[in-house]
Amino acid sequence: MxxxxxxxxxxxxxxxxxxxxxxxxxxxxxxxxIASHKVVVAAVDIEMGSKINPQMLTSTDWPSGSIPEGSFKDINELQDRVVKVSVLRGDAVLERKLAPAGTQGGLSAVIAEGKRAMTVRVNDVVGVAGFALPGNYVDVMVNAQQDKGKGEEGKQISKTVLEHVLVLAVAQESSRDDTKPKVVSAVTLELSLEDSEKLDLARSVGTLSLVLRNQIDKKTVATSGITKSQLFGEKEVPPAAVKVAATTTSVYKPKAVIAKPAAQPATECVEVIQNGSRFINCF
Structure with a gap:
């Protein structure tokens, strides 16, 4: 059993x-x-601005229904192309991640169309203690002496001259994957040609400061800047009032002289004889 x-x-x-x-x-x-096709992916991490060679790439099977747009099937198609964003190992290499064909490697490959790269000298304070890293956005502030007008004194003013400026590189590093603060002596910014002119003038007339901003905050705020008197709450006297006061105190007004009336000449005379003496009195 x-x-x-x-x-x-x-x-x-x-x-x-x-x-x-x-x-x-x-x-x-x-x-x-299930149908699949070969797709070129990164075999190693590829830094932004790097020129691609076959050793950096490999092919893998990818389901036909989910092949990303702009992907490549042949590794040879990517020979000497330059990536404008970092590509991590295993990620598909897409056309939108590449600079135009014929572009040479380096920082110039990642500058957006119509933009320019300009470097400014910074220190640990101006550079936001090293937190202004590639890929971050900053505002640029200048502290300078205003031009003197007629009869006026030049005022010290601090004003934001540029907003939402992309940091391309710090020193000679342009990688956007590192988030550790780096205190450097120079920061490279991506600017329009007009903003490049503003920044060049600003750094020649005063001292610059970088103001770190949230990466997703794209709002701009127009300000008129702030002067020393406004900072300390002092009342500013309008230039016209000062000019009038100065003019009033400098005017000399002589005292009026009242002339005494002239003595009227005598018109009548009387002959007087007294005690044998004779004399004449006129009225």
Whole structure:
């Protein structure tokens, strides 16, 4: 009786195992029937601005229904192309991640169309303690002395001259993957040609400061700047009032002189004889 039960359990186990094997074989067959194509992916991490060579790439099977737009099938198509953004290992190399064909490697390959790269000298304070890293956005502030007008004194003013400026590189590093602060002596910014002129003038007339901003904050705020008197709450006297006051105090008004009336000449005379003396009195 015990042998019959043991044989039954063994037979049941064999049937379950056979069913599992059949199911697994059918699943594998269905998976193999899914159409796939070769897609070029990065075999290593590729830094922004780097020129691609075949050793950096490999091909892998990719399901036909989910092939990313702009992908490549042949590694040779990417020979000497330059990436304008960093590509991580295993990521598909796409056309939108590449600079135009014929572009040479380096920082110039990642500058957006119509933009310019300009470098400014910074220190640990101006450079936001090294937190202004490639890929971040900053505002540029200048502290300078205003031009003097006639009869006026030049005022010290601090004003934001540029907003939402992309940091392309710090020193000679342009990688956007590193988030560790770096205190450097120079920062390269991406600017329009007009903003490049503003920045060049600003650094020649005063001292610059970089103001770090949130990467997703694209709002601009127009300000008129702030002067020293405004900072300390002092009331500014309008130039016209000062000029009038100065003119009033410098005017000399002589005192009026009242002339005394001239003595009227005598018109009548009387001869007087007294005690043998004779004299004349005129009125």
């Amino acid at each position: 015990k042998n019959i039960k043991a044989l039954g359990l063994l037979f049941l186990a064999l049937m379950v195992g056979l069913a599992a094997a059949v199911y697994a074989a059918g699943w594998a067959a269905r998976q193999s029937n």
